[in-house]
Amino acid sequence: MDVNRGGLAETPREHPAARGRLVDTLHSAVPTSLYVHIPFCASRCHYCDFTTYVAPRPAMDAYVVALAEEFRLLGEAATAPLQTVFFGGGTPTLLSARQWEQVFAALHRCFRLAPGAEVTVEANPGTVDAEKLALLREAGVNRLSFGAQTFDERLLLAIGRLHDADTIRRSVVMAQDAGFTNLNLDLMFGLPDQTLNDVHESVREVVRLGVPHVSAYWLKVEPGTPFARWREQGLLSLPGEDLEADMYDLVLEELAAAGFCHYEVSNFARPGREARHNLVYWRNEPYWAAGVGAHGYAFGRRYENVRALQEYAARVRAGRRPWEVDHEVSAAEAAEDTLMLGLRLREGVSAERFWLRHGVRMEEAFAGVIDPLLAQGLLAWQEGRLRLTERAWQVANVVFERFVGALTEDEAPLDVN
Structure with a gap:
């Protein structure tokens, strides 16, 4: 068992849905x-x-x-x-x-x-x-x-x-x-x-x-x-x-x-x-949202409703969804969100559940982010889960920010002092 990789050495090599591609099954x-x-x-x-x-x-x-x-x-x-x-x-x-x-x-x-x-x-x-x-x-x-x-x-x-x-x-x-x-x-x-x-x-x-x-x-x-x-x-x-x-x-x-x-x-x-x-x-799971200014996440799209009361009422009366903006979430962005949001929890992010959802091993796809954070004592593997350490709770936002664009951008050095 490879402790540094979350104890998942037995994870199957091929994801049944992804077949080598990054996905979001949700x-x-x-x-x-x-x-x-x-x-x-x-x-x-x-x-x-x-x-x-x-x-x-x-x-x-x-x-x-x-x-x-x-x-x-x-x-x-x-x-x-x-x-x-x-x-x-x-x-x-x-x-x-x-x-x-x-x-x-x-x-x-x-x-x-x-x-x-x-x-x-x-x-x-x-x-x-x-x-x-x-x-x-x-x-x-x-x-x-x-x-x-x-x-x-x-x-x-x-x-x-x-x-x-x-x-x-x-x-x-x-x-x-x-x-x-x-x-x-x-x-x-x-x-x-x-x-x-x-x-x-x-x-x-x-x-x-x-x-x-x-x-x-x-x-x-x-x-x-x-x-x-x-x-x-x-x-x-x-x-x-x-x-x-x-x-x-x-x-x-x-x-x-x-x-x-x-x-x-x-x-x-x-x-x-x-x-x-x-x-x-x-846990970065989907949810409906209703009302002025409400934010929702459904079928791979994040959306925000209009903020003005009269415009909101006019749109729904006309049978239209009252979206101000909406955004299609890519598989890469979804994977980043799963880590950033999941690390807010003491339970952390399960490596197995991440793999089943996204079709990649997070410890490999995000190695350029995760490995330095492990070395700095801000993240730790525990029973197959990636978690914040106790000393990381006060600088949690600094940790989360490291995952923004991590699959598409070069990593920058981290300074939490």
């Missing part, structure tokens, strides 16, 4: 996951660059009707039952009970849901009540994701959130009382003037609330946001890379001590509570 697979974008918010956070709108109720009514039309268009090709559905935003829980009833009626009219399908709805604290939670439960929603971000009142104001810490606690308890056991809380670190103690207290609050899943993200200052403008004006005091790295380490240590598994770069779960829908993304 390009012919019917997606079994659906992302639905609900773009409405009560206000826009200072860091947000998502497709969101502060809109009156009639605009939301019109959007629900248009969304049903896109469900119909997608449903014509959705011949396999859905295993996961994710309603993201925006703030999906701004929809009224009546609007949710319309959305779920259209969903079930156009798609089949597999028994035990994971159905997630994102929510902002303060936007749920007992009636809405009961309706969501009855409609089949079995997972909620709350955008807490932090439990520090000063920081909540600084990033433009409308809720306070007590509202987070009340919303979580209300969801638990309504029967939701699969809950996620989003946290952010690297916020303006945030301290290690701020992060510490937020993580401890999450643990005290008993939620089984946590997503912890670095703040990224996106162009066009108020934060970007304030940073250009010298008005944004950010912690800096060293302190952010300490914050990340603190999150890892505290959640590990509380029994969470760090299963993806930014995600932590108690055993069996991993986000099934997001695993579809990280």
